[in-house]
Amino acid sequence: MRLSKILSDPPSVNFVETERFLNTKLAVGKQRKIDTGKVALNFYCTECADSRTFLSDAELYCIGVTPRQISIDCVLSCVGECGATVAAWFLIECQDGEDTDKNRQYLSNYIYGIAPKVRVLKYREKLSEKVRLVDGQYAGYGEMFDKAKRAYRDGLGAGAIVYLRKIFENVTVKSADAVGIEYKTYESGNPKNFFELLKKVDEKCAIIPNVFSADGYRLYRELSDVVHGNYDEQVGLQKYEPFNQLVIGIIRNIQNNEAMLSARNLLGWDNGGDSDDES
Numbered sequence: 001m002r003l004s005k006i007l008s009d010p011p012s013v014n015f016v017e018t019e020r021f022l023n024t025k026l027a028v029g030k031q032r033k034i035d036t037g038k039v040a041l042n043f044y045c046t047e048c049a050d051s052r053t054f055l056s057d058a059e060l061y062c063i064g065v066t067p068r069q070i071s072i073d074c075v076l077s078c079v080g081e082c083g084a085t086v087a088a089w090f091l092i093e094c095q096d097g098e099d100t101d102k103n104r105q106y107l108s109n110y111i112y113g114i115a116p117k118v119r120v121l122k123y124r125e126k127l128s129e130k131v132r133l134v135d136g137q138y139a140g141y142g143e144m145f146d147k148a149k150r151a152y153r154d155g156l157g158a159g160a161i162v163y164l165r166k167i168f169e170n171v172t173v174k175s176a177d178a179v180g181i182e183y184k185t186y187e188s189g190n191p192k193n194f195f196e197l198l199k200k201v202d203e204k205c206a207i208i209p210n211v212f213s214a215d216g217y218r219l220y221r222e223l224s225d226v227v228h229g230n231y232d233e234q235v236g237l238q239k240y241e242p243f244n245q246l247v248i249g250i251i252r253n254i255q256n257n258e259a260m261l262s263a264r265n266l267l268g269w270d271n272g273g274d275s276d277d278e279s
Helices: 003-008 142-153 157-179 194-205 210-227 233-267
Strands: 031-035 040-045 050-055 059-066 069-078 085-094 117-127
Touching (some): 040 069, 142 157, 157 233, 210 233
Antiparallel strands (some): 031 059
């Protein structure tokens, strides 16, 4: 496996054997060009208005950090040739071993060996104004989903869940306002008795997808448990992905319902349009 494949995949705690990319030991603070293959990462490009693959050059520069670690910086460009770019940084770690015997430089437990076993210890990206982590189709919540994903990547489980919970709260309140459901709020503006509010909104608007319609409040309760510290940080990280998918499901469900309502209106079905009944 080439190093570019490891850099392109989601970070993993497991060490993976890769082809040799350093021929000799790299001193701390020293820079060297390495042939890694092209790194490919997916982002939402606002110029292309679609999810796109962003590619780096095949040759990248690395800097020695420790005998077991190197730092890699690269710039990735949108394949749509729109000019959108992302700056990315990786901290790569070899499984084990320090250079105590020059004759052992060819073994796999050295980062400059023939088949080193490495992993991505840290990964960060700097997005331009043309790039987002998630697509722009989430009813104005793209920025909050972005922040949730960033917190998750930074190992902040509770921080990521805070944003998902806020999205859930906000979309429920907006739905209540849209159909005239009254509710009481705290001084902060947050709704009181969210259970009752969600129940009324879902009965009238069906914002929770059918596949988990009975567990809408359970989702909110478990999001709140993480936020209020009833789970440790690691549990928040473990539950982020399924939580994220369920909250996205709510947004998409609302969007689909709105699209269907718009289609019905265009066809005149809700405004005295022609009936299918035979005369």
